[in-house]
Each structure stands twice: as C-alpha cells, then as structure tokens.
Amino acid sequence: MKRKLLLCLSLVAMMMTGCVDQMNVEDVTLTLILGLDLDEEDHLVVYMSSPVFNKEAKVKEEKVEVKAVTVRDSRELFDTTVMALTSGSKTQLILIGKKLLKRKNWIDYIDAYYRDPKNTVTTRVVAVDGPVSEVIFYRPQDKPRLPLYLANLVDTASRRNVTVKTSLQEFHEETTEKGMTASITEMKKTDKIMLTGTALLDNQSRYKLSITPKENKLLRILQNKTKGDFPFTISVPLKSNGRDKHWLSFGTSNIKVKTKVKYDNHFIFDTNVKMRIAITERLFPFNVRKDTAKLQKSIETKLQKDFERLIKKTQTASIDPFGFGIYARAYSYPEWKKVQNQWGKAFSKADINVKVSVTIGGMGTIK
Incomplete structure (x- = not known):
C-alpha cells in the first residue's frame, strides 16, 4: 500500500514540474524580430517587434527602439517601456544593418543568443541594405503581421533558392568553419520590402559583397545544397534567325555535384555539375527534338560562364562561400594545414574548373 502511495505521489510530482515556472502569454513580451x-x-x-495579446489594444504589434551597450542590456531597457517581461525564446528573425555588418567584431552582439539556453537558435539571420528602422516600423496594409510576413518571405525565397536561409545555428557553424565563409539573407526596404539576394561575409564575419537571386542559385549548386526548386531563365548563345538573344526558361530538380582536389603549388578544384532539365519556356523557333545536343551545349556554355563569373567575383574578394576549403582539408590536408588560417588568400589563387553537363529530359506538352 505504501509503495503504491509513493508511486502515485511521484507521478503527481512529475506532472507538476512542468507547471512550476509557467507564465501566461499575456505576461510575456515575445521578441519575434530583433533588429541591430x-x-x-x-x-x-x-x-x-512583438505581438500584443491584449483585447483592448487596437494595434496588435508593439515596436520599440532603444540605444544600448549590448543586446542583453537592451532587454532591461525594453522592460521599462513594454507591458510584460521580454523573452527571446520565440525570435523569428534577427535583422542586422549593413553598416553594423561592416564593423569588426559585430558578431559579439549576438553572443547572448548562443549563451542563454532559453533563447532559440533557429532564428533567421538577415542583412538589411539600409536602415533597420525602415523595415521594423513598416506596416503593410495588405500583409499579415510583420514577423509572420518576413519569416514566410525568407522561407519561400529559400525554397526557390532566390536567397539562402541561415539560422543562428548554421551561422555559428559557418563562422567557426575555416574552410568556408558565411552567407546570409539580404533584404531592402523601398516602397515595399524585397529580398535582394544574399550577403557574403569574410572570414571575420564582416560584410564583403552581395550577389543577386540568380547568382544565389549558382552558389547553392556549388555548395552542393540542391534541395528545392531551381528555375532558370537565360539567354542561350545560339546563332540563328538574326536574333541577338534567345531566351529560354527551364527547371531542374535533379542536380548532382562532384568536386575533386589537386595541389600543384596551389589548389586545383575540378567540379562537375550534372543537371537534368525540363524546358518551361522558349521564346525563339528551334527544333528541340532534332537539335537536342546543340541546345544542350549552348545551355552548358552559358551556365559555365555564369559559374566562372561568380567564382571570380568571390576570389577577388578573398572569400569562399562555397566551402571549397572543406574539400581541401578532406583530400589535401598537409597543404591545407599550412594555409588554414589564411584560406581566403589561398582560395583567391586557386584554379576552379567547373564543367556543366546538361540533359534535356522534357520540353513541355507542345513541340
């Protein structure tokens, strides 16, 4: 009997432990967007930016701006103006102004999110081209609440590979990895908020350059992160009918990437990209059935030039957002070990050879 009673009391105690530190949602100011x-x-x-759960409030979103020494210090200042205790456990986005991104050691400001276990590390890290205030205080009439709108905007664009989607956890991995440099979503506020592509950072996590949504697709392929959609619209180099440009659109869901490494006084990377595509739009007369090989070759030529242009841009900036350094460490460790602390400089001198192989697997329902 005593044993059964002790067992029941233990079960009740276990069930009660989850309620000891409970807090009503009305008593918490949830930081859904943090801007720096x-x-x-x-x-x-x-x-x-945080939601308001009070029935009497007409505006259901609270936005606050403070000048602080650190992010943790700002929480105390927030608590002097908001109605409830500030919490960062549900933060959806961290918006970082490009002016701050260019400063050395700016990354120290997000230390609290890594150090405090109550904070989430699934937060999306986003660079803002312009003042962060323009994004935070934007109130679109035809959109849901700003945190929901921006989170969905980043997620949808990431699925189409228009931009990267970098969580705090992934950002930490990229900034501590010597074999690559970090990349984060970039957005801008004009008459509306739009994603402008991806911001590329250097080995000290400072802003270095931006790439367009089209270039981001090439970035993701070279990173061997080929999930999601990869729709392309390109001008293929065909000579026919006196036209200068021949616009073609296609999609691909089957991309295979293989990279080999050699060392001959500098690193040499040979990357093969195989793509099986389906044509979704063709704005010029062409017999695809008859001249498949010719069209495949022209697509390969165009994509190869685009890859080379993007790689050259990053080498000039001495950054490696693709992660070629990871291959160098895995397959040529003795040489990698000598340059691991100056990988950006070594990468700028490397030879990157990209070969694209395209197979047309579909041309639509009409010839």
Missing part, C-alpha cells in the same frame, strides 16, 4: 543597427554616431541601436 548603428546610429549616425556609431552607437548601437536595438529594435524589437
């Missing part, structure tokens, strides 16, 4: 930027005097400005 610098003012005109280069002082840190922290922004917060």
Whole structure:
C-alpha cells in the first residue's frame, strides 16, 4: 500500500514540474524580430517587434527602439517601456544593418543568443541594405503581421533558392568553419520590402559583397545544397534567325555535384555539375527534338560562364562561400594545414574548373 502511495505521489510530482515556472502569454513580451543597427554616431541601436495579446489594444504589434551597450542590456531597457517581461525564446528573425555588418567584431552582439539556453537558435539571420528602422516600423496594409510576413518571405525565397536561409545555428557553424565563409539573407526596404539576394561575409564575419537571386542559385549548386526548386531563365548563345538573344526558361530538380582536389603549388578544384532539365519556356523557333545536343551545349556554355563569373567575383574578394576549403582539408590536408588560417588568400589563387553537363529530359506538352 505504501509503495503504491509513493508511486502515485511521484507521478503527481512529475506532472507538476512542468507547471512550476509557467507564465501566461499575456505576461510575456515575445521578441519575434530583433533588429541591430548603428546610429549616425556609431552607437548601437536595438529594435524589437512583438505581438500584443491584449483585447483592448487596437494595434496588435508593439515596436520599440532603444540605444544600448549590448543586446542583453537592451532587454532591461525594453522592460521599462513594454507591458510584460521580454523573452527571446520565440525570435523569428534577427535583422542586422549593413553598416553594423561592416564593423569588426559585430558578431559579439549576438553572443547572448548562443549563451542563454532559453533563447532559440533557429532564428533567421538577415542583412538589411539600409536602415533597420525602415523595415521594423513598416506596416503593410495588405500583409499579415510583420514577423509572420518576413519569416514566410525568407522561407519561400529559400525554397526557390532566390536567397539562402541561415539560422543562428548554421551561422555559428559557418563562422567557426575555416574552410568556408558565411552567407546570409539580404533584404531592402523601398516602397515595399524585397529580398535582394544574399550577403557574403569574410572570414571575420564582416560584410564583403552581395550577389543577386540568380547568382544565389549558382552558389547553392556549388555548395552542393540542391534541395528545392531551381528555375532558370537565360539567354542561350545560339546563332540563328538574326536574333541577338534567345531566351529560354527551364527547371531542374535533379542536380548532382562532384568536386575533386589537386595541389600543384596551389589548389586545383575540378567540379562537375550534372543537371537534368525540363524546358518551361522558349521564346525563339528551334527544333528541340532534332537539335537536342546543340541546345544542350549552348545551355552548358552559358551556365559555365555564369559559374566562372561568380567564382571570380568571390576570389577577388578573398572569400569562399562555397566551402571549397572543406574539400581541401578532406583530400589535401598537409597543404591545407599550412594555409588554414589564411584560406581566403589561398582560395583567391586557386584554379576552379567547373564543367556543366546538361540533359534535356522534357520540353513541355507542345513541340
């Protein structure tokens, strides 16, 4: 009898442990968007967007701006103005102004999100081309709440490979990995918010350059991250009918990437990209059935030039967002070990040979 009683009491105690530190949602200010930027005097400005659960409130979203020394310090300042205790456990996005991204050691400001176990590390890291305040205080009339709108915008664009989607956890991995440099989503506010592509950072996590949505697809392929959709619209180099440009659209869901490494006083990377595509749009007369090989070759030539242009751009900036350094470490470790702390410089001198092989697997329902 005593044993049964003790067992029942133990079960009740176990069930109650989850309720000890419970807090009503009305008593918490959930930071769904955190913004970090610098003012005109280069002082840190922290922004917060959180939902309002009060029935009497007409505006269901609360936005606050404070000047603080650190992100943790800003929480105390937020608590002096918001109605409930500030929490970062549900943060969806961290918006970082490009002005701050160019500063050395800016990454120290997000230390609290890694150190405090109550914070989430699935937060999306986003670079803002312009003042963060323009994004935070934007109130679109035809969109849902800003945190939901921006989170869905990043997720959808990532599935179409228009931009990368980098969580705090992934960002930490990329910034601590010597064999590659980090890349994060980039957005801009004009008359509306739009994703402009991807911001590429250097080995000290400072902003280096931006790439377009079209270039981002090439980035993801070279990273061997080929999930999602890869729709392309390109001008193929065909000479026919006196036309200068021959526009063609195609999609591919089957991409295979293989990279080999050699070393001969510098690193040499040979990357083979195999793509099986389906034509979705063709704005010029062409007999695809008869001249399949000719069209495949022209697509390969165009894509290969695009890959080479993107690689050249990153080598000039001495950054490696593709992760070629990871291959160098895996297959040529003795040589990699000598340059691991200056990989950007070594990568800028490397030979990157990309060979594209295209197979047309479909041309649509009409000839």
